[in-house]
Amino acid sequence: MLQVISLLVENKPGALMRVTGVLTARGYNIESLTVARTLDPSRSRMTIVVDVDPALRSLVIKQMNRLVNVIQVSDVTDTRAVVREMVLIRVRAPLERRTAILKEAEIFGARVIDSSVEGFALEATGDPEKLDEFIGIMQSYGEFEVTRSGRVAMSLEATKLKLSPPVPTRSGTNQSQITNGVLNG
Amino acid sequence: MSNLMSGARMLLECLIREGAECIFGYPGGVTLPLYDAMYENPIRHVLVRHEENAAFAAQGYAMATGKVGVCCATSGPGATNLVTGLVNALMDSTPIVAITGQVATKLIGSDAFQEADTFGITRSCTKHNYLVKNLADLPQIVHEAFYIASTGRPGPVLVDIPKDVFQGQARYSPVSAIHLPGYKVYTEGHTGQIRRAAQMIWDARRPLVYAGGGIIASGASAELQTLVELTETPAVLTLMGLGALPSEHPNFISMPGMHGSYAANMALTHSDLLIALGVRFDDRVTGRLSSFAPHAKVIHVDIDPAEIGKNRVPDLPIVGDARRVLQKLNKFLSEMAPAAAPVNAAARQAWWRQIRQWKEEHPLTPAVSSSEIKPQHVMLEIDRLSGGQAIVCSDVGQHQMWAAQFIRFNQPRLWINSGGLGSMGFGLPAAMGAQFARPDKLVFAIVGDGGFQMSIPELATLASYGLPVKIVVVNNGYLGMVRQWQELFYNNRLCAVELDTFPDAEKLAAAYGIKGRTIDRPEQLAPALREAVEEPGPYLLNVRVSPYENVYPMVPAGSAIDEMVFGPLEPVAVPK
Numbered sequence: 001m002l003q004v005i006s007l008l009v010e011n012k013p014g015a016l017m018r019v020t021g022v023l024t025a026r027g028y029n030i031e032s033l034t035v036a037r038t039l040d041p042s043r044s045r046m047t048i049v050v051d052v053d054p055a056l057r058s059l060v061i062k063q064m065n066r067l068v069n070v071i072q073v074s075d076v077t078d079t080r081a082v083v084r085e086m087v088l089i090r091v092r093a094p095l096e097r098r099t100a101i102l103k104e105a106e107i108f109g110a111r112v113i114d115s116s117v118e119g120f121a122l123e124a125t126g127d128p129e130k131l132d133e134f135i136g137i138m139q140s141y142g143e144f145e146v147t148r149s150g151r152v153a154m155s156l157e158a159t160k161l162k163l164s165p166p167v168p169t170r171s172g173t174n175q176s177q178i179t180n181g182v183l184n185g
Numbered sequence: 186m187s188n189l190m191s192g193a194r195m196l197l198e199c200l201i202r203e204g205a206e207c208i209f210g211y212p213g214g215v216t217l218p219l220y221d222a223m224y225e226n227p228i229r230h231v232l233v234r235h236e237e238n239a240a241f242a243a244q245g246y247a248m249a250t251g252k253v254g255v256c257c258a259t260s261g262p263g264a265t266n267l268v269t270g271l272v273n274a275l276m277d278s279t280p281i282v283a284i285t286g287q288v289a290t291k292l293i294g295s296d297a298f299q300e301a302d303t304f305g306i307t308r309s310c311t312k313h314n315y316l317v318k319n320l321a322d323l324p325q326i327v328h329e330a331f332y333i334a335s336t337g338r339p340g341p342v343l344v345d346i347p348k349d350v351f352q353g354q355a356r357y358s359p360v361s362a363i364h365l366p367g368y369k370v371y372t373e374g375h376t377g378q379i380r381r382a383a384q385m386i387w388d389a390r391r392p393l394v395y396a397g398g399g400i401i402a403s404g405a406s407a408e409l410q411t412l413v414e415l416t417e418t419p420a421v422l423t424l425m426g427l428g429a430l431p432s433e434h435p436n437f438i439s440m441p442g443m444h445g446s447y448a449a450n451m452a453l454t455h456s457d458l459l460i461a462l463g464v465r466f467d468d469r470v471t472g473r474l475s476s477f478a479p480h481a482k483v484i485h486v487d488i489d490p491a492e493i494g495k496n497r498v499p500d501l502p503i504v505g506d507a508r509r510v511l512q513k514l515n516k517f518l519s520e521m522a523p524a525a526a527p528v529n530a531a532a533r534q535a536w537w538r539q540i541r542q543w544k545e546e547h548p549l550t551p552a553v554s555s556s557e558i559k560p561q562h563v564m565l566e567i568d569r570l571s572g573g574q575a576i577v578c579s580d581v582g583q584h585q586m587w588a589a590q591f592i593r594f595n596q597p598r599l600w601i602n603s604g605g606l607g608s609m610g611f612g613l614p615a616a617m618g619a620q621f622a623r624p625d626k627l628v629f630a631i632v633g634d635g636g637f638q639m640s641i642p643e644l645a646t647l648a649s650y651g652l653p654v655k656i657v658v659v660n661n662g663y664l665g666m667v668r669q670w671q672e673l674f675y676n677n678r679l680c681a682v683e684l685d686t687f688p689d690a691e692k693l694a695a696a697y698g699i700k701g702r703t704i705d706r707p708e709q710l711a712p713a714l715r716e717a718v719e720e721p722g723p724y725l726l727n728v729r730v731s732p733y734e735n736v737y738p739m740v741p742a743g744s745a746i747d748e749m750v751f752g753p754l755e756p757v758a759v760p761k
Contacts, residue, residue, distance in 0.1 A: 010367055013316070014304065021309050043366075062491035068313040068333060071367040 002031060003057055004083060006153045007046040007064065008072040011037055015044070015069040022063050023050055032085075032150030043071065047083075047153045080156040085149055086125045087135060092143040093119035101141055108134040119143075190357040192320045192350045193222035196284065198357065199327035200228055205255045207231050207621055208284075209239040209246070213259020214299055215286035218351035231621065231650065234642035236263050238614035240270020240341075243281045245618025247274075248601045249576060249626075251404065253335050254281040254618060260288055261299030264306070264345070269608055271310040271341045276605025277425060278402055280339035282330050283311075287347040290318055303345045312340030320353040328360045337370040338489040339402055371488065374505025374513060382460075382484045382501055383517035387525035389458035389482075390532035392418045395441070395470075398425030398604070399463015399487060399507045401597045406430065408511035409462065415518055416526075417533060419540055421449040423464055425604045428594035432573055438540060439549060442470040443740045444586040447547035450746040452540055453478050461485045463507045466496035467605070476745030486510050547738065547751060551591050558707050560584060560659050560730040564591035566714050567629060567657065575599065575627040578616040580636030581607035583665035586736045588631050610639030616654045617646055627655070627718060634660040634684050634727075641688075644697040647723040655717045658727045660687060661734065669735045672753075674742070690727030701725030 009015045016035060023030060031049040038045050052060055057075060064073045076083070089110075093101050098120075105112065105122050108130065114121035124134055128151055138144055190198070196219065200208070207229040212220045223230055233239045236258040243254030258267050264285040274281050288297040304316040313333050315326045323346070330342040386392055400409050406429050413420050413436040421441040422429050430437045441449035453459070459481045464470070471477040474496060485492075485499035486507055493502045503510055551561035564587045571577065573595030579585040579602040594600045601619055603611035616630035632640065637658045647654055668682040694701025700720050704713045710728070717724035738749045 014308065014314075017305070017308055025309060059491065059495055062493075065369070066489065066491050068365060068368045 001051070001054075001077075002049050003052045003075060003077045004081070004151065004153050005048045005050065005061065005064070006074050006076045006081070006155060007048070007070060008038070009044050009046055010069040010071065011042050011044045012069055015067075016046070018067045018069055019046065019048070019064055022060060022067070023048070023052075026056070026060075028052060032148070034150045034152050047151055049151050074155055076153050076155050081153050082156065083128065083151050083153045084125055085128045085131055085151045086123065087131045087149070088113075088147045089122045089124070089135065089138050090145040091119050091122065091138050091141050093141070097141055101138070104134075104137050108137075110134065188357050189354050191218065191222060192323055192346065192353050192355070193219040194226075195320070195323055195355070195357050196327060196346065196351070197222055197226045197228060199324050199360075200255065202359065203253065203328065203331045205253070207246070208255045208257050209233055209242040209618065210257030210284075211236050211239055211259070211263060213263050213286060215260045215288055215348040216257065216263075216351070218348065219257070219284075219286065219346075230257075231617075232646070233614065233617075234645050236266035237270050237610070238617075238640065238643050238646075240267045240274065240281065240283060241608070241611050241614035242618035242621075243283075244270065244274050244277070244279045244611075245578060245601055245615030246622045247279050247281055247618075248277075248615070249598055249619035249622040251402075251598065252280075252622075253331055254279070255284070256281060257284040259286045259299065260303065261301045263299075264303040265301055267343075268306065268310055269606075271307055271343065273603055273606040273608045273611065274341035275310060275312065277603065278339050278398060279341070280334040281341045282327075282334050283307075283341060283343040285343060285345045286351070287316065287345045289349040290347045291349070293347065303343070307343045307345075310341070311343045312338075314343040314345065316345045317347070317350050320350050320355045323350065324357065324360045325363075329363055329365060332363050333365070333368065337368075371490065371504040372506040372509055374486070374503045374510035376513065378501060378503045379510060379513045380517050382486075382503060383514055383521055384525075385458060385482065385484060385501060386416055386418070386460060386518060387521055387528065390529050391456050391536045392416065392458040392460060392533075393452050393456035393481070394418050394420035394436075394460045394462065395423075395453065395464055396420060396426050396429055396462040397423035397464035400426055400429035401463075403463065403488070403506045403508040404597075405463075405508035405511050406597045408508055408515060410434065411515050412460075412511055412518070415515060415522065417537070418460065419452060419537065421445070421452060423467070423470055424589055424602065426463070427589060427600045428597045431595040432593035433595060438544070440589055442467075442746065443472065444590065444736050444738065445470075445746075446544075446549045446590075447738055447749055447751075448540055448543035450740070450749060451543045453481075454745070454747040455539070456481045459483045461487075461499070462511070463487060465492050468496075470746075471496065472740045472744055472746040472748075476747075547749075549590050551587075552734065553707070554731070555707055557731040558705065558710055558728055560587050560661065560734050561591055562707060562710060563657065563659055563728050563730065564588055564631075566710050567631065568592045569711075570714055570718055571627065571629070573599075575629055576601065576616070576619045576623060577629045577631060578602065578612045578619060579631045580609050580612040580633055581666075582609070582633050582636065583661075583669065583734075583736050584631055584633045584659040586666075587659075609633075609636040612636060613640035613643050613654070613656060616656075617643060617650075617652055620652045620654050621650075628653070630654050630656045632656065632658055633665060634658055634662065634687050635664045638684070638687070641693070644694070644699065644723075644725070648697045648699050651722055653721060654723050656723070656725045657714070657717075658690065658725070659730055660727050661730050661732045662687070663732060665734075666736070672735070687727070690725050694725040699723045699725065701727065703727040703729060705729035
């Protein structure tokens with residue numbers, strides 16, 4: 001089963017490589033990966049979808065968490081989270097199929113972003129499984145091209161929202177910011 | 186005074202502020218500006234003969250002192266030569282900072298002369314690494330590098346500096362604070378968990394301390410000693426933990442694992458509570474993991490959360506610095522002692538009796554012969570000279586295991602070896618680093634004839650700095666450990682393990698202007714070692730030992746650690 005990992009990382013060169021390195025070192029293939037800056041430009045939010053051996057999932061999370069550039073990692077596979085993806089589709093639409101295609105697009109809440117004599121460019125967002133279905137249907141209309149964004153995820157658990165965890169600094173109050181910790185504590 | 190400063194000088198200024206005393210390095214094209222700045226700088230540069238050995242020497246220095254070791258190499262081949270050393274430091278959690286030169290920022294990515302993607306190559310070889318693109322960031326990065334290398338679970342950090350950054354001029358202002366939002370160091374340990382651990386320890390009938398390199402890294406030897414004495418708990422120490430308790434301490438059983446003692450492995454197997462401190466349940470210790478310590482509950486104390494539950498899921502995890510955790514634990518233990526100690530006293534006495542009996546059944550006894558020099562005999566004589574006080578560095582292989590079995594270490598930071606990565610050619614350069622760090626100490630480099638031949642160039646370094654390292658080559662004419670496995674598990678089909686040529690040690694040493702000799706008779710051993718130790722400079726002692734000696738006891742790969750073999754096995758045919 002695919003695992004969805006959400007990370008908050010420092011927006012620095014090499015951060016992406018370090019995170020993916022934890023996976024590639026084990027020979028895991030990444031199914032999808034999205035990265036973008038957060039509101040705080042010094043940080044990025046990353047969502048990785050990867051097929052990790054269930055026995056190694058928590059180890060992988062911990063090893064990512066150990067990376068100096070990684071601020072926070074959460075496994076959102078089995079937690080309350082929204083996972084969404086975007087898909088762009090170009091489909092050839094001769095006159096007799098145009099209405100049918102538009103109907104299908106409407107059912108899936110897709111928008112037409114370009115329309116020409118040859119066909120349409122469509123944009124749809126949603127649950128990845130829903131998009132699979134949409135892509136399947138569009139494929140049945142013949143010549144077709146697709147680009148998927150990869151999943152983005154957001155945890156719905158309030159405790160996972162904090163953006164500023166305790167930060168170790170060298171000077172001064174060493175005691176106070178040292179996290180008292182059992183695992184994940 | 187103008188505080189406009191070149192990048193190279195700024196780097197040296199930062200190194201001085203970090204208390205670096207010496208840099209083990211090798212210059213090259215892009216580090217020319219750095220070496221130019223060193224010309225008038227108080228930091229001592231030690232010119233090694235190969236960059237890999239610079240990294241190893243920095244580790245020897247770090248392991249002997251607990252301070253951060255510094256090594257330096259140029260771009261391209263210089264940096265790639267560091268790689269083995271970096272991984273070695275990563276595996277053994279040794280704090281080093283590696284400085285590498287890089288081609289000028291404008292040339293990066295153009296396949297310039299001596300260009301390599303050092304930042305990319307070393308990403309997985311380091312705890313963290315940096316490529317400095319702007320001179321303004323340099324001081325911050327250098328201090329971060331030292332901070333990351335030395336805190337939490339120590340490790341190697343690499344700073345890659347392009348030539349134009351070395352050459353650039355900027356205003357230097359000292360760095361006062363480090364801000365690393367993603368760097369988490371858990372030192373304190375959860376008080377509630379520690380209290381529960383204390384209760385578990387008193388509740389146990391057959392407790393056992395299983396401690397390792399984390400004790401040495403955190404400087405928790407005294408606390409560990411208090412723990413075992415307060416609770417009268419026996420202890421085993423891993424290869425990386427030797428010296429964490431004095432070898433002569435009555436509670437110390439010995440090293441466990443593949444070549445550990447029978448008593449240590451039996452104690453692990455029959456214990457009902459493992460107090461695992463700064464260890465990582467390495468496969469060389471646990472043998473077949475599913476049969477490891479099957480009756481034991483596990484308290485696992487480690488500073489690295491990723492180690493908890495990696496190999497063995499603990500019943501009680503405590504993430505924290507071993508020293509701080511042990512301080513609290515000892516406090517709780519002594520508070521509880523009056524009421525708790527008598528409860529299981531009888532069971533614990535029986536446990537001790539059992540352990541003593543195991544020790545007597547199969548003691549670790551060094552083989553000694555009057556007709557040939559047994560490698561174990563070499564260790565025995567070195568141990569006699571050391572008295573548990575000398576620094577002993579080793580490579581990897583049979584000699585390493587014999588040294589670990591038979592040489593006493595009565596203090597931490599005396600035993601320096603390549604444990605996790607198992608790098609050949611580690612011992613001699615590490616001994617150089619240790620000798621620089623501790624000029625007062627007797628330093629042995631115990632190496633095999635294979636590993637030594639990877640380190641021969643460093644004889645020049647020893648000679649040039651007059652470092653009185655005593656090299657003892659345990660020379661059996663084979664890559665002994667590989668041969669042992671071919672004998673036992675590959676039907677004795679010996680392939681590419683015979684080292685039939687070895688240089689004349691006396692002539693080799695003389696060629697570098699140092700003393701050396703070869704011995705092959707047991708009665709020569711003690712006098713030759715004494716001569717080596719009394720020699721004020723370096724000494725190369727080549728000891729021809731019995732060629733077919735193997736390391737026992739042994740836990741065959743894939744076996745449980747109580748399934749030990751005490752002497753030569755019937756060879757096992759390899760399935761076709």
